[in-house]
Amino acid sequence: MTDTTHLALPFIDAAQAQKHVTHNEALQRLDALVQLCVIARNQTAPPASPGEGDRYLVGAGATGAFAGKTLQIATWLAGGWIFLVPKAGWSAYVAAEQSLLVHDGAGWRDAGLALRELQGLELLGVGATADSANPLSAKLNAALFAAKTLGEGGSGDLRFTLEKEAAGDTASQLYQTNWSGRAETGLIGDDDFRVKVSADGSTWKESIHIDNSTGRVSFPSGIGDGSLSAFRNRLRNAGFAINQRAVSGTVTLVAGAYGHDGVKAGAGGATYTFSTSGLDTTLTISTGSLILPIDAALIEGGSYTLSQAGAAQARVWQGTGATGSGAYASAPFTVTGLAADVQTNVEFATGTVLRPQFEPGAYPTTFERRPRSVETLLCQAYLFSTYPAGTPPGTATSDYGPLYDWVQAASNWATITFNLPTTMRASPSITIYSAHSGASGMLNSGATDVPAYVSTSGAGSISVSVNNTSVTGGLSGHILASAEI
Known part of the structure; x- marks a missing residue:
């Protein structure tokens, strides 16, 4: 062997002449490699x-x-x-x-x-000891994460990602005091975003819940400025359960005409259908727009928030009639600077309308469900029909309702007076219908229609009379009283 094994430095042979040459060559190699x-x-x-x-x-x-x-x-x-x-x-x-x-x-x-990349580590402790329960553990007083700039080859953005395997798992941030949980935020047990708090680390209360499909925010434990007040929803019949006109199927309305109670067509008319599932009725607007008008007396002025669970965009404007203004937007949104004591209108474009709510303040709250009896009275302040539920006004029916009297002897004059179930918003316009035929301006006497008229009317009661017509026996009919806005 003439060279060393690893560096290939030449050996000096025992009988070699000019040994210094070989030695110098070896030194040169060492100088080059060491x-x-x-x-x-x-x-x-x-x-x-x-x-x-x-x-x-x-x-x-x-x-x-x-x-x-x-x-x-x-x-x-x-x-x-x-x-x-x-x-x-x-x-x-x-x-x-x-x-x-x-x-x-x-x-x-x-x-x-090996110094710039740490791959496949099973445990990492910074100022602390990591273990299987906390494979990454750090004990420090401050931590800084800064975005890699464009000049450094980055995007300038900074985003933390918390990934969970399935919807039923948890991806959250937990905040503790002395190792006892006090607050938690994230996707906790499902895919909705939640904020939870605890006073002792064991009993938790959900403060904020954001639905991932609708974006609606709810406050399951209430709102900090007090419990929710009743009648905060300024819309009447927002559940669309009251339908005194008994519209059905595909509802087609001209501008300003009403369908369900508290629902009328916009300036271009409207066509809509509706369906009920459980407690909820959904309106589906296919053409035009629908207006949900609010009486001026219910508007204190200032900021109001509109929310709904449907997909139709909406706008809010003030004034009378059916011609609105302003851009449509997806709810929830807040409008500011509304004038007090001015009729206000929530107008929905095509799409679905479900659980709409218009309330004072800058944030939406849980949909307010009022008892049907209460909602009915609220609607009857604007419209009152004596027809049975589900029967359109002007329909012949054997159900006489409250408009009935018995004439003891042949007479050419008779009057029926009765009180309305609630005081109407204003003195109503009244249409009389014969119970026998459904003809307007008539009452039924036996099987004969006789002309009738409103002799007196007010916001709380009405009187219907017949004159110059001989009637005997039962006198019956129906009325539709309207004080709509």
Whole structure:
């Protein structure tokens, strides 16, 4: 063997002449390899003016004196290049990159990656001891996360991602005091966003709940400025359960005409259908728009919030009639600067309308469900029909309702007076219908229609009379009293 095993340094033969030559060659190799620092790597051509002892790592496809020396160490010594073939475990510092390389037997690898990248760690503790329950554990007083800028090759954004496996799992942030939970935010047990708080770490109360499909915000534990007041929803019949006109099927309305109680068509008319599921009735507007008008007496002025569970966009405007203004938007939204004591209108474009609510303040609250008897009286302040539920006004029916009297003897004059179930918003306009035929302006006497008229009317009672017509026996009919806005 004439050379050393690892560095290939030449041995001095016992009988060799000029032993100093071999010794000097070995020293040169040692000087080139020990504390190896190369000027650059991937050098594909010899530099024009190398300095004595300059070293480079030759790159692939090199030319000139470097041709065929890929990955070797090129050293300029005594006016010429010598090349050293690296072996596994050799290291080299690259001055141009300020990086440390290690040869793995096949090529040069960046040793700094072991310091710049931590991959596949099972435990990591920073100022603390990590364990299987908390594989990443840190005990410190401050932490900073900053976005990688565009100039650094980043996007300028910073986003934390908390990923869970399934909807029923939890992805949350838990806040503790002395290792006892006090607040939690995130996707806790489902895919809705929640905020929960606890006074003792064991009993939790849900403060905020955001539905992921509708975006609606609810406050299950109430709102901080007090319990929710009754009659905060300024819309009447917002559940659409009251239908005194008994509209059905596909409802087509001209501008300003009413369908369900408290629901009228916009300036372009409207076509809609409706369906009921459980407690909820949904209106589906296919053409035009529907207006839900609010009496001026219910508007205190200021800020109001509109919310609904349907998809139709809406706008809010003040004034009378059916011609609105302003852009439509998706609810919930808040309108500000409403004038007090002015009729206000919530107008919905095409789409679905479900559980609409218009209430004072800057945030939506849970939909207010009022008892049907209460909602009916609220509606009867604007419209009152004596017909049975589900029977359209003007229908012939054997149900006489409250408009009935018995004439003891033949007479050409009779009057029926009765009180309305609630005081109407204003003195109503009244249409009389015969119970026998459904004809307007008539009452039924036996099987004969006789002309009738409103003799007196007010917001609380009405009188219906017949005159100059001989009637005997029962006198019956129905009325429709309207004080709509």
